[in-house]
Amino acid sequence: MQGLYLYNTLSRKKEEFNAINPPFVGLYVCGPTVYSDVHLGNCRTFISFDLIYRYLLHLGYKVRYVRNITDAGHLEGDRDEGDDKFAKKAKLEQLEPMEIVQKYTVGFRTIMQLFNTLPPSIEPTATGHISEQIEMIKEIMANGLAYEKNGNVYFDVEKYNTSYNYGLLTNRKLEELLEGTRELSGQDEKKGRLDFALWIKAKPETLMKWPSPWGWGFPGWHIECSAMSRKYLGDTFDIHGGGMDLQATHHTNEIAQSQACYHTAPVNYWMHTNMLTVNGVRMSKSAGNGFLPLELFTGNHPLLEKGYEPMAVKFFMLQTHYRSTLDFSNEALQASEKGFARLMDAYKTLQNLKASATSDEDIAALKNKCYEAMNDDFNTSVLIAQLFDAVRIINSANDNKLNLTQADIDLLKSIYQDFVFDVLGLKEEEGNQKLQAALNQVMTMVLNLRAKAKQDKNFQLSDDIRNQLIASGFQIKDSKDGSSWTL
Template sequence: MQLYQKNELKIYNSLSGKKEVFKPINEGYVGMYVCGPTVYSNVHLGNVRTFMSFDMIYRYLKHLGYKVRYVRNITDAGHLENDADEGEDRIAKKARLEQLEPMEVVQRYTVDFHNILNKFNFLPPSIEPTATGHIIEQIEIIKDIINNGFAYEVNGSVYFDVLKFNESDHYGELSGRKIEDLIHNTRETAGQTDKKNPQDFALWKKAEPQHIMRWPSPWSDGFPGWHLECTAMSTKYLGEHFDIHGGGMDLKFPHHECEIAQNKAAKGTSPVNYWMHANMLTLNGKKMAKSTGNNILPNEIFSGDNNILSKAFSPTVARFFILQAHYRSILDFSNDALLASEKGFNRLMEAISFLDQLPTGDQSDLNVQEWIDSCYQAMNDDFNTPILIAQLFEAVRHINLIKEGKEQITAEDLKLFKERINAFTFDILGLQDIAETGDDQSDKLSGVVDLLINLRAEARANKDFATSDKIRDELAALGVQLKDGKDGTTFTVN
């Protein structure tokens, strides 16, 4: 018997606005699609949080014994600025600014995306399709939508007719929006484009003469609409009707709303049973934004080369921090929060490392099966990783009591206890033991540099500026830059 047959998993479905018992279309099999990155810049931490949420979900589904086909796409064309139907392609714009071929931009940032996710210990998806690799499929879907009367062509571009679709269905069912409100909010833009109505969205855009990325179609040389790409790739690999579609909260409208409408208009069926959305990440209580400088990239966390954190943090500590919040909760990223997570992570790893040395007795004061059940209850309740982590710290408490001789555990229970702690910590949460991966070298370096910073502070207090400057200069020669501030001295490694 597989674990999924003994565990009733509940998932919060954005479509119904409530938790529902998960029942896959085909027993034992799960099809899951997650909207991947548009590869025109380094992947930012907010994106990482979304992909980490679905990596954890993928891991848990596999742990339960499901055979999962996980599809996560790469958007390498068609995503215009401001998520709109007008303007410049994000990748083409980057290529123009950096004087590169668009596919050089795609390659550079796809490699960066994979490198960052590898550092965070992500499992690769089953399939990672690209938008440019599925132009034919997108053209065929557009033909179906036109033939069914829900799209129109004008001047070489094709638009989805939202009002026509809404006559027989409900455009806005996922986001809870009403077509009347959408009309009211967009009326002032009417007449500025070829669209019949401002609410309509592009399925195919005729390329302007300067537009580099273009493909032939029955309507014009052009490029597909951003929303259409995910409809084509998800249904090609998972079928017209599949189990789970995920992404960031910001994609619920219009991107995912448009996906539902396109699928219904082309195939007559709603594509997905369970829509899942991960919430946003803030930085020091404010929205992350490059324009304001309130932003940090993953590599800046790992190197410590930033003005936000007091030190470098390993990828697995950052992963632990992110998973301490529920995937549907807003999470605030800060130096204090990461420091606290690092302490907690080290406590957990220290306890796990001691499992092999625990003495065994004639009885168990800890009900191991009850503890295991509580861990599954947490994960079965819409993947509640904060509760699971709380249960892991309950295990740490018992490990320390057994270690101190204040509790006992039998050899049989200890074997089961160790097996499940490792499964929940490493297989499901995807954490890594720093001591085993070698990442503890950064912690050792931090300790040595902190010692030198303290010695330098003593020298300065004693007005021994020659020694103070020598420490600073020799560290700089080794690539360690000291930064003196009102809250003390921090360092970065170049």
Template sequence: MQQNLFVYNTLSRKKEKFEPLNAPHVGMYVCGPTVYSDVHLGNCRTYISFDLIFRYLTQVGYKVRYVRNITDAGHLEGDTDQGEDKISKKAKLAQLEPMEIVQKFTVGFREVLQIFNCLPPSIEPTATGHIIEQIELIKVMLERGYAYEVDGSVYFDVEKYNSTHDYGVLNGRNLEDLLNNTRALGGQDDKKGKLDFALWIKAKPEHLMKWPSPWSIGFPGWHLECSAMSHKYLGDQFDIHGGGIDLVPTHHTNEIAQNIACCDKNPARYWIHTNMLTVNGQKMSKSLGNSFLPHELFTGEHSILERGYSPMTVRFFILQAHYRSTLDFGNEAMDASDKGFKRLMNAITLLDTLKASGSSDIDITPLRQHCYDAMNDDFNSPVLIAELFEAVRIINSVHDGKMKIDAANLEILKNTIQIFVFDVLGLENEQAANDDLPKVMDLVINLRNEAKINRDYATSDKIRDGLQKIGFQLKDSKEGTNWSKI
């Protein structure tokens, strides 16, 4: 097991050595989607990044319990305590039951992540499946004086909490600044303070999703569900809590407050956040017309896209940037990623054809260690990919006869590719996935060889040039002819 992993902790604003509470066990909670619409590419970036983290921790020997929730109730418009529930609103517009909306978009979310080859979490709990646990946490906060009830609704008392704890410990803001920058909103008359947030909301008669509680028929606040579910499955305190950087100012800040109010512990030791996805330097948004869904990226059916890209090309593009960096989407950047991904996969295809020699010009062991070093430095996937392209150079050099490799180093090279390309980065060789393609290419190469034997060089060249035009390159050598996707 690797012992020198460092992760950037949003809580301390620095890299820290990763030391699990109960090694080799690791508890990781990641905030999942609110299932009222299709998951967009920015969301996918977060889940692909945490898939990378999950994969690497597992690869180096940790036993990870990965919990990622489904928000299927309680998330109001504008991420506040006002307005309609996002799922209920969609259900009314579609004239469907809220749970039909939930089912449709939960299935869609899982299908998209499966296409991106993301591993499923260990547990995928829902907010509606944990109403009892949320009610029990509210009771504790009321008993400890951190919450108060007004006419059937229950609110968290931020100023009372801040008198003994630091409410802005995660976002780095003090309470006075937060109060000065919080505008007054309608419907806040019930609250003692402007920053107080709802733990339980009394439902209006027309509200579709509601449950009985000691205070009213109503529904839980959005922030409460994650505290309840992380507490149930990972305990008072666990190792990693993650999500998008947009969750830091409010959602994760409120989670910490709720947890400390209940059990005097920050829920997580390490807070990890992914950065935004931009499009040609602008934030992705529907109003700007630059927001697109994964399937539109696969097909190219969007005005901003020049063509479609395969799921693995998109995953490779996302992992070429560090998870804490802003990732800027553009057609040129995608084209570059497409070429890079194909170059990597072509080399891996060649790797199976390499033959060991009695001596070696290269020691692969340092390269493998550099791959681990990259991931141990806050899961630095772009540096890892750069190291893997050094492996590509070696593979091509050995294949072209410019370098020799012995059996031991060839085995280490194959093992390094398996671990870091497939197990850690989670990439798949889409070229190899088509089982019939090698057979077809073998047939075409045999026809070309027959043409060459018969000195029909015009036909031989026509086959070679025709294959090149549709994206296949032939390479002749003493051992025969190999092909690769350009």
């Protein structure tokens, strides 16, 4: 089998993945800023990286997956004015900043669980790593690439660029970047227009603040990821991911901070996921066009026609490649919902398939195609296309239109286990187990009654039963061997 290829933002092409120290892999993903509910666009990024994490695990890598929780700093506008987002929101809700953090962290984890994503190996918080961040800032200053002004510390981008390439990740020259930036105002403390804050001086009213060599203050947004990834994954690690919107600023600054601190490129493979759009426009907090996952699950939103199960939503996202924008619409979501149901129905059918002496299909080749799809930069679109080929085979075998050996039936089961459940992280929406069992019994009874009516040629009654079941949301399938039902 060919190796795993992934698209590296650094080179802007697909590269074969080679771990620094196999079988170990270090994976860092920029996590959420927990001052409000995660919206669906955020979820897409974390679902994408969950897929990548799962596939690496499936291939046998020992992955340390670090996803931070940003619970401090992160000013609006990278200026030393006003409170940080947490304090701001805390005043609004009349809560302690850490109450806000707690509330939205718990909310975030709940949603991630509903989407059936695996928890990261480590979820470090910015507030838990203040000293590491201060140490890193000190090192950068010692290397002459940061300067202190009135209790604030700034990164000197133009000086950094004389030894390193600041615009590496976005393939841009410093001069071009400077053109796109606003002029410094007269009283600005920064030396250069592109300079960004590493440490920000606290105001008397600032709630979240820590002592530092430069006085009381709090860290700038970018330094936390550099400090925490270094602490848990080392100076240079394998994969760093995040949304595309972080590429130009946050990730560019992360690279600069690490290089300025210890003179080494921090990351081998940078991976960026694309945005979720609504009517062609990016879903974002500031645009106010975001859905909350819970609104989507319940259908409680003006733009939604109905509610959608988390797994249907996840399947909808996985049908598109992670580097393409995904446009949200009711129509597309409903199409995915039906497709997902068909995929899962076939799995049930698979459990009762009867084996033949020979096979008419090459299941081993099909499974190989699944690996090829995933090895090609995690191409879930193609993977899912292959899975629907498996669905076709299963349904045809069930209709006795083609034959499968027991070995091939088992292979089909392994395709489901490996790719549908383990890699894509899909699962059947399970209801209450007890209720489920009781429902099964009742439905068996009702269908037996209907079968009896059919036997007696009392089609009036049998159709009545069926129509009422359909009206209640059931779907009845009649075949030679009897009737079955799904919801």
